[in-house]
Every structure is written in C-alpha cells, then in structure tokens.
Amino acid sequence: MKMNDLVIVGVAVATAAGCTSVKNEYASYELYPVRSGSLTEMEYTSEATHFSVWAPTADEVRLMLYEAGEGGHAYTTVSMEAGEEGVWHATVKEDLMGKFYTFNIKIDDQWLGDTPGINAKAVGVNGKRAAIIDMKATDPEGWAEDRRPPLQSFADIVIYEMHHRDFSVSPASGIEHKGKFLAMTEEGTRSPEGLATGIDHLKELGVTHVHLLPSYDYASVDETKLSENQYNWGYDPQNYNVPDGSYSTDPYDPATRIREFKQMVQALHKAGIRVILDVVYNHTFNIAGSNFERTAPGYFYRQKPDGTYADASACGNETASDRPMMRKYMIESVLHWVNEYHIDGFRFDLMGIHDIKTMNEIRAALTAVDPSIVVYGEGWAAQAPQLPQDSLAMKANTHRMPGIAAFSDEMRDALRGPFNDNKQGAFLAGLPGGEESIKFGIVGAVQHPQVCNDSVNYSQAPWAAEPTQMISYVSCHDDMCLVDRLRASISGIKDDELARLDKLAQTAVFTSQGIPFIYAGEEVMRDKKGVHNSYQSPDSINAIDWSRKALHADVFAYYKGLIQLRKNHPAFRLGDADLVRRHLEFLPVEGTNVVAWRLKEHAGGDKWEDIVVVLNSRREPARVTVPQGNYTVVCKDGFINEGGLAKVSGTELTVPAQSALIAWK
Incomplete structure (x- = not known):
C-alpha cells in the first residue's frame, strides 16, 4: 500500500x-x-x-x-x-x-x-517514544491570561532554589501532592504547628523567583516504579523539551505532565513569583543511547584530538554548543519553554562548557520575547572543554555576555570555606584572609577602587560589567547545605552559634549588590545530615522538615526581614556598576574578620541618607568608626526591625560577636 x-x-x-x-x-x-x-x-x-x-x-x-x-x-x-x-x-x-x-x-x-527524536514535545512513560497530542488541550483554564509578575530590574530578583520532592514530600508539609508539580498549586497548607508551608510559605518569605532543579524528562528515575520512592536531582537529560513524568500524577499519560507543569507555573505567577528552569544542555545521560547520537552520530558532542569523546562535564560527554545545529537546538529549546510553558528564566548547568556566541544568541532570542527573562549559570566546567578558554562562557568572560549572570564562588568560599574541603572553614569560622573576597562579592564582582583584586581568592580581576551579572550565595543544592557546612567546619559548634552564623552569612548575601540566591529550606535551618552530594540520597536526607519552621522561627523571621529590607531600600540593589562605585564605600576596620561599608548620599534614591552595614565574625564585639551622625539600628544581634532596634549617636558603632549590624542616618 x-x-x-x-x-x-x-x-x-x-x-x-x-x-x-x-x-x-x-x-x-x-x-x-x-x-x-x-x-x-x-x-x-x-x-x-x-x-x-x-x-x-x-x-x-x-x-x-x-x-x-x-x-x-x-x-x-x-x-x-x-x-x-x-x-x-x-x-x-x-x-x-x-x-x-x-x-x-x-x-x-x-x-x-x-529514538523519539531530538525535539519531542510530548512523550510516553520514561520518554522512550514521542507522543502525538493536542498541546492546546493541555492548557489549564485561564492559561491564555497567564502573565509574568512585574519585574522592573534584575537587581530586584530574589532567587529560591528548590527540588520538587525536597520541598513537599515531608509528612510535615501538609501537602497532598507530595513530590509533584501540583504541590506548588496547593494553597492553605500548614505544618503540624500551624505555620504556612508550600506556596504560601514562599509568599510569606517574599522571594521573587523560584529556581526549579531540572524538570525536563530525565533518565535516572524509572517512571514505572515511582512507588519505590526513587530520587535524583535530574542532571541526566533525556528529552529536553518535555516535563519529567516522575513529578506528574500520571507518567503514562503524555498530556498530564504538561498540563500539571503549566498549572504549577500558573499558580506561582498568581502568587507573584516567577519561575526559573534549571537547564543542562552541556551533557546528556549517555552517548550510545542518546537521542542526539541516534540521530547524527558524533555531531552533537565534542571529541578530543584522538577522536574519543570529550568529557568536560565529568558525566561522560560534553555537547558541542559551537556547532550550528546544537546552537540552534538550544535557542529553540529555551524559546519552547518560554512560549509553551511561560518560563521566566534559565539557570545553565556548567555554563562554562558552552561558547560565548551561543549564550549571547540565547540572550538575544529571549530578550526579543521579554527582556526581563533572567539568564545565569555556573561559570565553570568540571574539566577543560575542547575549546579555547577565551571563547567559553566561563565566569572570567561574563563581562562579554551582557544580560547573563554567573555564580560567585569567590564570596561563597570566602564566607564558608572551599568547595573541595568540607572541614575547612573561612570567615564564618573566624579565620582571617577572606575579607577582600567578601568585598568582591559585596560590590557584585564589578571593578571597585577599594577592592584589592590581587587578594581575592579565585579572581584577580573583576569579571562582571554590572552587579546584576553576579549571583550572590553561600550554598545551593550542590555541596553541603549551610547548616551542615557550619557544623563540619567549626568543631563543637552549639545551636545558638549555628543560628548566629547562619544569619550572618545570609546578611552578606542579601546586602550584596549581586542577585541574592538561597537554597530551599535554609530559612528554616535545613540540614541534610552532613551529606555533601545528595543527588540520589533518600527523602530522609533531602526532604525539608517543615516542623523546623516553628523550631527556628527567629531564623525564618530574619531571612524574611532581610528580603523585605532589600525590597524596601534601593541602596541594596543599585543595579549599575557606576552607581556602586559612586555610592558604596568600604569603611576602615582594625584587624581581621570584619567587613564594613556604607551606602551613602541616598544611594539609588533611597529615603535613608546613609546606610552602614557591618559583618563581624569575631567571637567578641567589634567597634567600627563611622561618619558622625545620629543612627537608627535596624539589624542587630540576629533581629531585624525597620522601625528601629536602637539609637546611636557619634562616630562609632559596636557590633555584637558573630553577627551583622545595619544602621542608617
């Protein structure tokens, strides 16, 4: 026939x-x-x-x-x-x-x-076959009216990084659809102590963006055996343009995962929260069985000079973003997520494997749709990629990628210690030497006359053209969470000291001119029982225990207060390198383990004329000389109150041990 x-x-x-x-x-x-x-x-x-x-x-x-x-x-x-x-x-x-x-x-x-092809938009269970469905029929009611929450500037962003399962799977979450996309659509959920969880918790906290760990169809979880409670972060891509079935209520029905993903985005948008998708275009789950290799063998992956496959991802392969069809594929893929799923931003895993031209073309394509879509990534690779360093989207080349940000491991490690040694502390442990690296992060990795770049831990030159090109953070899914790191690096640390240093660390993050980023659950003192790499650990390790919100109410209140303080005061989010250089002045301090600065002359149009911020990791109070004036203290000893905690006059501020102080005049 x-x-x-x-x-x-x-x-x-x-x-x-x-x-x-x-x-x-x-x-x-x-x-x-x-x-x-x-x-x-x-x-x-x-x-x-x-x-x-x-x-x-x-x-x-x-x-x-x-x-x-x-x-x-x-x-x-x-x-x-x-x-x-x-x-x-x-x-x-x-x-x-x-x-x-x-x-x-x-x-x-x-x-x-x-192979279902490289560009399947709907798939069956486990993503082995592509599906023929009506995509319009997957739109939830009111989808056509769904809009991004307002965003005036990248400087206004506050990012909350979360994994679907971690966030909702605990019995203490009060959430019905545990570990599913729909968990983020449930309102009115409460912990056993009656405190808000889920999406209501996010609204209460005040974050502007939720960063979802990989949510496309990934290979490591068998969607036919979900009763076995399998876990993975999802950094093992299979089908880039389809939501993963393990987070849907029915992985066998191709439409269900799509509809429920859209319902999640819609609910977050209604809550005033934008959605960032973690994308892993730098490698695939495997080579031999991958959709790329079964379509055009060798083309989508880079090779070493001897013809063997390169592995800058340390996951078995590295994709070739510099080849025209891979570049075209990546651009079309992000646009699909924007147009079909209303995604508001992208975090690029191991962005340093991709070439600068590709990242700039992605930025341009997204800007043409909506300039407020945020793009950032890891400005490094696991191993050296098969392209010259000056052509790659590495952190050092961020200034050549306008509108794209990178994580600052300078400030992260200066605060808590190096990535490769869990037991090694830094500023938070009271060890000297990280002050200049913290200052580098406070200005947003831009050139500043008071930052001595020769003394910065990893970068001897500023790499951001604008402060919004730097992601400010102290921990994320990858590596120990902050509580575990403090316990590992400070022998015998007590609970009260743990809370003090946790608050101190996040004060640096939220008063930095970069874009602040926190790991889900840190606001309730989450721990992962000391596991450094929990990518396939069970729920007993990864789940956020929502009972901690009541136990650590003061820590949650502090995080919430920091976010509100940043939102209320444009001095903390100037968004422009020239304004940072003009209005941010570091103050002289005696000795080590103290960093102090002021934001002067109504920075950014702030109603407060001068704002002083001091980070003190010493085990004793620190005295800092400030310009003469009458100061209102709004952050001290682990508490925040914009109405004022104390009044101080003169030229000196005293900062309690292991804490931050913020005052204004």
Missing part, C-alpha cells in the same frame, strides 16, 4: 522497501547542512501528520508508529524520504491523535536504534 509515495510496511516484514537516499560524506562537522526554519519533528492535523528529522549522514530512516508509550511492537513502519538540508520526511494521511512514534536511522548498514 502506498501513501504519499512512501511505503507502509507491517512490523512483521523484515525490511522496509522504499526510497534510499544518497549518503553524503562530510569532511568535518562544519560542513554539515543546517536545517532552516523550525526543528519541529512532528506537525499534527486530524487529516494528516507530517514527520521530519535531521539526519544528514543517514542511508535510510524509518518512522515507527505505536499504540502505546511502552511495550508492544510498531503497528506500522514508514520509510522516510531524504530531502534538502539533511532532513528526512514522511506524511501519514490519517488521524494519529493519541498514537506514539519513534525514528530509526541507518548508517553504514547499521540501524542506530529507536
């Missing part, structure tokens, strides 16, 4: 007859044709569905159609036709709604194996 000149062959037939293309031989990846237009691989109508796949080195390509997302055999096999730009095509003139499909590509007499 013929359909559109393509041969339809039953699965029982050993080989499919049809057109065989002339295989093109390419001397290098630079000579591969680039597919123009969209990379969409399936276009559905009720009358016919058109399939297309970019496979420039293929000898033959088959399309397989299935009744279900797993199990059974293809009920029909279609031989695809070779077209221009290395694209193969097939059209099936029947209503395929609800069916599933894969491609299989033959090169040098070898079939590479089934």
Whole structure:
C-alpha cells in the first residue's frame, strides 16, 4: 500500500522497501547542512501528520508508529524520504491523535536504534517514544491570561532554589501532592504547628523567583516504579523539551505532565513569583543511547584530538554548543519553554562548557520575547572543554555576555570555606584572609577602587560589567547545605552559634549588590545530615522538615526581614556598576574578620541618607568608626526591625560577636 509515495510496511516484514537516499560524506562537522526554519519533528492535523528529522549522514530512516508509550511492537513502519538540508520526511494521511512514534536511522548498514527524536514535545512513560497530542488541550483554564509578575530590574530578583520532592514530600508539609508539580498549586497548607508551608510559605518569605532543579524528562528515575520512592536531582537529560513524568500524577499519560507543569507555573505567577528552569544542555545521560547520537552520530558532542569523546562535564560527554545545529537546538529549546510553558528564566548547568556566541544568541532570542527573562549559570566546567578558554562562557568572560549572570564562588568560599574541603572553614569560622573576597562579592564582582583584586581568592580581576551579572550565595543544592557546612567546619559548634552564623552569612548575601540566591529550606535551618552530594540520597536526607519552621522561627523571621529590607531600600540593589562605585564605600576596620561599608548620599534614591552595614565574625564585639551622625539600628544581634532596634549617636558603632549590624542616618 502506498501513501504519499512512501511505503507502509507491517512490523512483521523484515525490511522496509522504499526510497534510499544518497549518503553524503562530510569532511568535518562544519560542513554539515543546517536545517532552516523550525526543528519541529512532528506537525499534527486530524487529516494528516507530517514527520521530519535531521539526519544528514543517514542511508535510510524509518518512522515507527505505536499504540502505546511502552511495550508492544510498531503497528506500522514508514520509510522516510531524504530531502534538502539533511532532513528526512514522511506524511501519514490519517488521524494519529493519541498514537506514539519513534525514528530509526541507518548508517553504514547499521540501524542506530529507536529514538523519539531530538525535539519531542510530548512523550510516553520514561520518554522512550514521542507522543502525538493536542498541546492546546493541555492548557489549564485561564492559561491564555497567564502573565509574568512585574519585574522592573534584575537587581530586584530574589532567587529560591528548590527540588520538587525536597520541598513537599515531608509528612510535615501538609501537602497532598507530595513530590509533584501540583504541590506548588496547593494553597492553605500548614505544618503540624500551624505555620504556612508550600506556596504560601514562599509568599510569606517574599522571594521573587523560584529556581526549579531540572524538570525536563530525565533518565535516572524509572517512571514505572515511582512507588519505590526513587530520587535524583535530574542532571541526566533525556528529552529536553518535555516535563519529567516522575513529578506528574500520571507518567503514562503524555498530556498530564504538561498540563500539571503549566498549572504549577500558573499558580506561582498568581502568587507573584516567577519561575526559573534549571537547564543542562552541556551533557546528556549517555552517548550510545542518546537521542542526539541516534540521530547524527558524533555531531552533537565534542571529541578530543584522538577522536574519543570529550568529557568536560565529568558525566561522560560534553555537547558541542559551537556547532550550528546544537546552537540552534538550544535557542529553540529555551524559546519552547518560554512560549509553551511561560518560563521566566534559565539557570545553565556548567555554563562554562558552552561558547560565548551561543549564550549571547540565547540572550538575544529571549530578550526579543521579554527582556526581563533572567539568564545565569555556573561559570565553570568540571574539566577543560575542547575549546579555547577565551571563547567559553566561563565566569572570567561574563563581562562579554551582557544580560547573563554567573555564580560567585569567590564570596561563597570566602564566607564558608572551599568547595573541595568540607572541614575547612573561612570567615564564618573566624579565620582571617577572606575579607577582600567578601568585598568582591559585596560590590557584585564589578571593578571597585577599594577592592584589592590581587587578594581575592579565585579572581584577580573583576569579571562582571554590572552587579546584576553576579549571583550572590553561600550554598545551593550542590555541596553541603549551610547548616551542615557550619557544623563540619567549626568543631563543637552549639545551636545558638549555628543560628548566629547562619544569619550572618545570609546578611552578606542579601546586602550584596549581586542577585541574592538561597537554597530551599535554609530559612528554616535545613540540614541534610552532613551529606555533601545528595543527588540520589533518600527523602530522609533531602526532604525539608517543615516542623523546623516553628523550631527556628527567629531564623525564618530574619531571612524574611532581610528580603523585605532589600525590597524596601534601593541602596541594596543599585543595579549599575557606576552607581556602586559612586555610592558604596568600604569603611576602615582594625584587624581581621570584619567587613564594613556604607551606602551613602541616598544611594539609588533611597529615603535613608546613609546606610552602614557591618559583618563581624569575631567571637567578641567589634567597634567600627563611622561618619558622625545620629543612627537608627535596624539589624542587630540576629533581629531585624525597620522601625528601629536602637539609637546611636557619634562616630562609632559596636557590633555584637558573630553577627551583622545595619544602621542608617
């Protein structure tokens, strides 16, 4: 039987007859044709569905159609036709709604194996087959009216990094849809002590953005065995453009995960919170079985000079963002998440593996949609990538990527100690030497005349052109959480000292001119029982225990107060390097383990004329000389009250041990 000149062959037939293309031989990846237009691989109508796949080195390509997302055999096999730009095509003139499909590509007499394609937008359970659904039918009620919460400046952002399961799985969360996208849609949830959890907790805390750990379809969790409570962070990509089924209530139904993801975004938007997606374009779960490798072998991954696969990710491979089709793929992928799912920002895992040109083109594409979409990433790689350092999106090159931010490990490690030694403390442990690195972070990694860059731990030069290009943080999902790190690096630390230093650390983060970022649960003194790398640890390690919110009410109040203080006072978020240099002045201090500065002359139009901030990690009070004046203290001894905690006149402020002080005149 013929359909559109393509041969339809039953699965029982050993080989499919049809057109065989002339295989093109390419001397290098630079000579591969680039597919123009969209990379969409399936276009559905009720009358016919058109399939297309970019496979420039293929000898033959088959399309397989299935009744279900797993199990059974293809009920029909279609031989695809070779077209221009290395694209193969097939059209099936029947209503395929609800069916599933894969491609299989033959090169040098070898079939590479089934793949849903590189650009599947809906999949069955475990993502092995792409699904044909009506994407419009996945829109929740009111989706067309969904809008991003207002954002005037990147400087106004406060980021809360969370994992779906960590945030909601504890019995103390009071949440019904534990570990699911829908957990973020539940209002009125309470801890056993009656305190807000879930989305109400986020509103109470005051964050502006939720950073979701990888939420696309990833490989390590078997979606058919969710009762086994499997856990993973999700940094093992399988299908980049589909939500992961393990966070949906029904991973077998391709529409459910999509609809529920949208419901989550919609609920967060209604709560005034934007959504950032953690994206991992730098590597895939594997090579041999990956959708990229089963489509155009070798093209999407970088190789070493000897021809073996490179591994700058330390996960077995590194993708080749510098190759035109990978660059095009990444741009289209982020735009898909923006247009289909209303995502408000992206955090790029190991961004240093990607090239600068690709990141700048991604930024430009997102700006064309909405300039307020935030982009930031890890400005490093696990190992040296196969490109020159000056071409990569490394932290040192951030100034060459306008509108893109990077994490500051300078300030992070100066506060709590180096990444590679859990027991080594720093400023918070009362050890000297980190003061200049903290000052580097306070100004937002921009050039400042009072920062001696020669004394900064990792960067001997400022790398940000604007302070909003620096992410200010002291901990994240990767590495020990702050409570565990303080316990590991300060022998015999008591609970009261732990709380003091926790508050001190986050004061540095929220008074920095960079974009502040906190790890979910730190506001309630979360711990992970000392586990450094909890990417596949059980819920007993990763879950946030919401009973801690009552136990550490003072810490939660302090975090909330810091966020509100930052929101109320533009001096803490100037957003412009020249304004930082003009209005932020470091104050002289005697000795070590104290950093002090003032924000002067109504910085940023602030109603407070002068604001003084002092960080004191000594075990005794510190005295700091300030300009003559009558000061109102609003932060002292682990408490914040903008109405005032004390009045001080003169030229000296006394800061209690292991704490921060903020005062204004």
